[in-house]
Amino acid sequence: MSKKVPLTASSQNSLLGEKKLKGMRNFDAIVVGGGLVGVSIAYGLLKQRLSVLILDEGDIAFRASRGNFGLIWVQSKGVKMPSYAAWTRRSSDLWADFAEQLTEETGVTLHYSRKGGYHFCLSEQEFNERSTLMARLAFVTSGAFEYEMLSHNELRYRFPELGPSVFGASYCPHDGHVGSLQLLMSMHRAFHDAEGSYLANASVSDLKKSGNSFEVRTRDGEVFSAARVVLAAGNGTKELAPMVGLSAPVRPQKGQVMVTAKQKPFLDVPTALLRQTGEGSLLIGDSKEETGFDDMTTPEVMRDLAARAVATFPHLAQVRAVRTWGALRVMTPDGHPIYAQSREAPGAYVACMHSGVTLAAAHAGPLAEAIAAGTLPENLSSFSPDRFDVH
Numbered sequence: 001m002s003k004k005v006p007l008t009a010s011s012q013n014s015l016l017g018e019k020k021l022k023g024m025r026n027f028d029a030i031v032v033g034g035g036l037v038g039v040s041i042a043y044g045l046l047k048q049r050l051s052v053l054i055l056d057e058g059d060i061a062f063r064a065s066r067g068n069f070g071l072i073w074v075q076s077k078g079v080k081m082p083s084y085a086a087w088t089r090r091s092s093d094l095w096a097d098f099a100e101q102l103t104e105e106t107g108v109t110l111h112y113s114r115k116g117g118y119h120f121c122l123s124e125q126e127f128n129e130r131s132t133l134m135a136r137l138a139f140v141t142s143g144a145f146e147y148e149m150l151s152h153n154e155l156r157y158r159f160p161e162l163g164p165s166v167f168g169a170s171y172c173p174h175d176g177h178v179g180s181l182q183l184l185m186s187m188h189r190a191f192h193d194a195e196g197s198y199l200a201n202a203s204v205s206d207l208k209k210s211g212n213s214f215e216v217r218t219r220d221g222e223v224f225s226a227a228r229v230v231l232a233a234g235n236g237t238k239e240l241a242p243m244v245g246l247s248a249p250v251r252p253q254k255g256q257v258m259v260t261a262k263q264k265p266f267l268d269v270p271t272a273l274l275r276q277t278g279e280g281s282l283l284i285g286d287s288k289e290e291t292g293f294d295d296m297t298t299p300e301v302m303r304d305l306a307a308r309a310v311a312t313f314p315h316l317a318q319v320r321a322v323r324t325w326g327a328l329r330v331m332t333p334d335g336h337p338i339y340a341q342s343r344e345a346p347g348a349y350v351a352c353m354h355s356g357v358t359l360a361a362a363h364a365g366p367l368a369e370a371i372a373a374g375t376l377p378e379n380l381s382s383f384s385p386d387r388f389d390v391h
């Protein structure tokens, strides 16, 4: 039976902070990082009947999981790495069951839907470039990826409010979206309810293999051990990975998002630039900036975002923006995920990437299943950080 607890920031914080470890120090698996990637893997490991501890630095760290856009996005992923296109598609196919299971277990409404997604193009050149990209994706995936390129007139039929500057769009039926904070909240709640152990404000400073298990130490001097350790600490993974013979050359990449006042429902599908949330507000944002660990918003980017949104749907010129934020993506050198098990210290895994929302279903499912069995899914061998080694 589902339990209903109001979804508020304070209920979330107390839920996350109050998990007692009951003196336990030894676990089957320790997951470092309680963002979307860490908690989805940890939740999946619990389903495999492992005892699991999440050690999470918490809100003092940069957390992409609290600032993302909520797209479950297949179009445009993996043109240069077909295994990434296939993994993304697999996760998007697993999403409906995953969302149903989470909602059943926690009572949290995720606002998940999969009616396909659109990428609007504001010029003929943008449209042609998009068209080339989509054709290449269909080619490298041997046709497993479906899409349509739609003209302005075809779109007008689907979106009566569309502006005249929209030249066309790509449409992909595999895309969807979800309330991203609800997702993070529900996974933590499901993990908690299934007797997972969570320690907040626990910044891991050291880890090493000792015999058949790993010794994991926090900055406060607490020590825990486990046969498996999964490094999923977002941009914090870069420092931790070398301690167990792995590497995670990730960097922060800023994205800014604008939120409007709630609107009557008019957009029931996500687009790459804007989407309407289950509560009615619009999220607008697809900026990408290399500004290191600076996550501040800027008027220039907000102006650009607003201008593109208004060009797409002119009636938005009358809509009030109520909030903005900046957040840091976890970006690898080629934009594709990193998954690996250490050769030097078997049992230690690394998982970091952009697209933690899209891939949550695959992380809780096949990835966690493989880690519990002491391996990685076979189709993930090309995601090793070895690909960045310069020979």
Ligand SMILES: Cc1cc2nc3c(=O)[nH]c(=O)nc-3n(C[C@H](O)[C@H](O)[C@H](O)COP(=O)(O)OP(=O)(O)OC[C@H]3O[C@@H](n4cnc5c(N)ncnc54)[C@H](O)[C@@H]3O)c2cc1C
Pocket (backbone or CB within 6 Å): 032, 033, 034, 035, 036, 037, 038, 039, 055, 056, 057, 058, 059, 060, 061, 062, 063, 064, 065, 066, 067, 068, 069, 070, 071, 072, 073, 202, 203, 204, 205, 232, 233, 234, 235, 236, 237, 240, 254, 255, 256, 257, 327, 328, 329, 330, 352, 353, 354, 355, 356, 357, 358, 359
């Ligand atoms: C603006 C923006 C829009 C995005 N939109 C989408 C989208 O539409 N769809 C999509 O799929 N993805 C999207 N993403 C990406 C997605 O949010 C990330 O892939 C995902 O949140 C990464 O999760 P994570 O758990 O790896 O990292 P984080 O969320 O950064 O979490 C890392 C966690 O590790 C903890 N940590 C760090 N160091 C340590 C340490 N030493 N010890 C213990 N804990 C530590 C931190 O406290 C934190 O809780 C977006 C990201 C941004 C910034």
